[in-house]
Amino acid sequence: MAGDVLRRRPRGRAGSAGGLARLLAHTDPVALIGIALSVSLSVTLDLTNAATGVESLLAGLMGITISLLVDSLARAERRFHLRTLLEGPPWLVQAVPSLVTAAREAVEAHPGSRVAEEARRRFERFRAETEQLRAGRIIRPGEDYEDLFAGLRGCVRSMDAVTHVVPRPRGELSWWRGDVGRGYWAANLRALERGVRITRVFVHAGISDELSELVETQRRAGVRVGLLRWGAVRPDLHVNLALWDATSAWEPTMSAHGEISLNQFSVNAGDLERLRGAFAACAREATYR
Known part of the structure; x- marks a missing residue:
């Protein structure tokens, strides 16, 4: 039993690290900068005695809250933009998610390989051909x-x-x-x-x-x-x-x-x-x- 617990702990830490990495990857850069500045401001106010501990904490929390609100608005805007992009014929709406998922999984499953490089080339070719169709050409x-x-x-x-x-x-x-x-x-x-x-x-x-x-x-x-x-x-x-x-x-x-x-x-x-x-x-x- 103890052995099982010991074996599970590294996976838990790895999972936490992976979850943090995914969180940072999907958080808006402006929000990340805002959070970092808010924490820095709170620490600076506390160390320089420019504010009491409670005031510096509140200042930091306020900055973090504003940064998270900016991140939430950015996420909502991205979701709205994606929904707008996916409006169209049913065959297009149904195909795009599976197409993107397949390409992403090919790159993630075979990083640095010819498969990943070919996935990129085919998407570039598809983009160029689609631009021709957009211009009215086949x-x-x-x-x-x-x-x-x-x-x-x-x-x-x-x-x-x-x-x-x-x-x-x-x-x-x-x-x-x-x-x-x-x-x-x-x-x-x-x-x-x-x-x-x-x-x-x-x-x-x-x-x-x-x-x-x-x-x-x-x-x-x-x-x-x-x-x-x-x-x-x-x-x-x-x-x-x-x-x-x-x-x-x-x-x-x-x-x-x-x-x-x-x-x-x-x-x-x-x-x-x-x-x-x-x-x-x-x-x-x-x-x-």
């Missing part, structure tokens, strides 16, 4: 064309597009001949059947037989096709793009070989204004068949 890898197809499916009035025909390792029109390009052209045909007006400007360095055949195929299907020689507009206007009903847009990031490395879907007002300007400049200079 960014996906180059092989993911989900938003390009979704934007065209949701289009009801018009689609304006600029497509650059550039040399590629697999051929300048390899994208259109591939699975994605063929599926995208099929989606164009369905949009035309719905009554969507499609205008596409091909920017080229020279008209090949292959390009002429593609242009003629799209023209016969009902697409208004324009041809624009490379260099006819400013370099900053040379962007691939698709605008749907002037309310959403797609813009890829291209590699040095003309391959798509990133897909960006946007409803951001600044992006839409920039892309509408780029399309208008290309459309003015293009020749139509």
Whole structure:
């Protein structure tokens, strides 16, 4: 029995120390400073005989009380702020606590390890991606064309597009001949059947037989096709793009070989204004068949 008591005592002291550490960690710094100053004031008044023992004690207690009141107000403000942050769709409110808890426990269970570092990196990546969503943008890898197809499916009035025909390792029109390009052209045909007006400007360095055949195929299907020689507009206007009903847009990031490395879907007002300007400049200079 005595052995059990002896074994429990260290755990009790450790628990008290841990509880004190957690208390200090969650106490507002202003309150901690106020408590320290209050204790110092009480001791100073007592040692210098500037006040009686009772008066110095009361002064210290008053300062501590005010400091704790400040801490209580700060805690209440934090709780109110957290409740405000968690207002929103049910899926968000339900997911955030478990998400934060899982990340915190990963860091606490494996401190200093690759797991803890990866948890931090993933949260940073999640924060950056969420900031893009906040700005009205969805960014996906180059092989993911989900938003390009979704934007065209949701289009009801018009689609304006600029497509650059550039040399590629697999051929300048390899994208259109591939699975994605063929599926995208099929989606164009369905949009035309719905009554969507499609205008596409091909920017080229020279008209090949292959390009002429593609242009003629799209023209016969009902697409208004324009041809624009490379260099006819400013370099900053040379962007691939698709605008749907002037309310959403797609813009890829291209590699040095003309391959798509990133897909960006946007409803951001600044992006839409920039892309509408780029399309208008290309459309003015293009020749139509």
